[in-house]
Amino acid sequence: MNQALEQPRIPGARRAETVTGTDHEPDSERLARVLLGRLSEPGDAMVGRWLRQLPAVDVVQAIRDGTVPDHPGLDTTRLAGYQARLPGLDPWMDLKRVRDAGGRFIIPGDTEWPSQLDDLGDGRPIGLWVTGTGSLRLLALRSVAVVGSRACTAYGAHVAGELAAQLAERGWTVVSGAAYGIDAAAHRGALAVGGMTAAVLACGVDVAYPKGNAELIRRIGVQGLLVSELPPGEHPNRFRFVLRNRVIAALTRGTVVVEAAVRSGALSTARRARDLNRHTMGVAGPVTSELSAGVHALIRSGGATLVTDAAEITELIGAIGDDLAPQRSGPVLPRDLLEPALARVLEAVPAAAEGAPVERLARQSGFPPDEVLQRLYELGSLGYVERHGAHWRVVRRR
Missing domain, CATH: 3.40.50.450 (Rossmann fold)
Structure with missing residues (x-):
């Protein structure tokens, strides 16, 4: 575990005994962003400006110690409000609760983070549940x-x-x-x-x-x-x-x-x-x-x-541009670099023009129909498959 958390540098951080059934412990930056999400409301531009200058861990520590650098818009009253909300916050429990609900907490830098959210500038989400x-x-x-x-x-x-x-x-x-x-x-x-x-x-x-x-x-x-x-x-x-x-x-x-x-x-x-x-x-x-x-x-x-x-x-x-979506004429990633679940569903999709319904693809891939459907939409976003009515088929390259 990160030494900064054991100090504890992040208020509310504690050992992983409170988070059961996990394969690994969250990093300190993720825990700090969970805390910042509790301290501020969505779209807090001041916190957003701060996060452009410092890691979230340092932001939390500065709030806790009151050693805040010169920061536009941050007065003593607002700092006191952040500090008043710190005691009793438990980022481990928040992460456990979302895992118990079958979810996760993603932050900028994660592979699942949608980069277009960065267009919000200082109002970019601290993280997403x-x-x-x-x-x-x-x-x-x-x-x-x-x-x-x-x-x-x-x-x-x-x-x-x-x-x-x-x-x-x-x-x-x-x-x-x-x-x-x-x-x-x-x-x-x-x-x-x-x-x-x-x-x-x-x-x-x-x-x-x-x-x-x-x-x-x-x-x-x-x-x-x-x-x-x-x-x-x-x-x-x-x-x-x-x-x-x-x-x-x-x-x-x-x-x-x-x-x-x-x-x-x-x-x-x-x-x-x-x-x-x-x-x-x-x-x-x-x-x-x-x-x-x-x-x-x-x-x-x-x-x-x-x-x-x-x-x-x-x-x-479709006329928005190439920066937000891949071209249909070719995949963004080579097929052999697809994650295993995506590759497995793609293998089940027939090349025939009539394609196959989700239920048949679920039997072929061994995944539940809902998961197959989600994977098919991901593959569609990457340009590998396309939907025709209730059937899915492989995109034919020209």
Whole structure:
């Protein structure tokens, strides 16, 4: 174990007896980032600026000792607030709780960390809590956010579900916030066709919120991914929803707003996506509907492109550039460098034009269907396989 933790340099750090069933102990930087996630709210730009200058371990130690270097925006009152929250924090227990929930805590520098989140600058997440067996980095390479009003109309729910299903059938990961209304419709649309979806939460990944979507959130955690900046057990508030939206915007290659009133929170996701140079799209609704007034204003101002189906969405997303996704004409990684689970699923995919359904590939590879589906979407992000309806087949090189 790192000597700095045994001193203890990081408050709350203790021996691994509290973390059972692990193959290795977390490093000190990971533990320090868990602590910083407890000390600050998501998107704390001051902590973000600090982390650009110092390792997280040094940041925690400086807060603890009060030996903080000259730092813009950090006054004695704010430092005292950080110090007051330090006693009793237990990063080991937080990591144990997420492992018990089948998840992990990823930080910048990990192979699973999506590099596009770095576009958030000082507001980049300190780390992300993730449940689900798929790779967040790979699944985010071909992802689209579908967001909108919580109090949506039947029209909005139908359109969101249809768009999500069409995107999933084209091999795209659908990302939303697991809220009522458009978010839930988008997740359900992707799940209904055996597609991949990820929910970015404004609470801990072990907290089902809203409670009415508990079963949906559970299913997303099995078939897709649950993602949050907030530690296990944390509950949402109004500000955390707004801050969560910036992660949705940065994580995905584009954002589609299906229904949103003039003051809808979904518009903040669209604005962040636009500021991050992501494609922002909107679906028109009835001109008499207040729930579409925000989308219409966004389109009219030039802040979003009008789209009506998944083909129009993917045409725009595919034009974003080569830096966020690999070219379809060739794999990013040589096939022999794929991790064993990916290689095993790829071996099971037939080269025949008709392909094979997930259930057959599960029998061939020996993995559960949900895990096979996640691996197929990862392979699709890398350009190895493609989805046609309910079947998957190997991409033929030209």
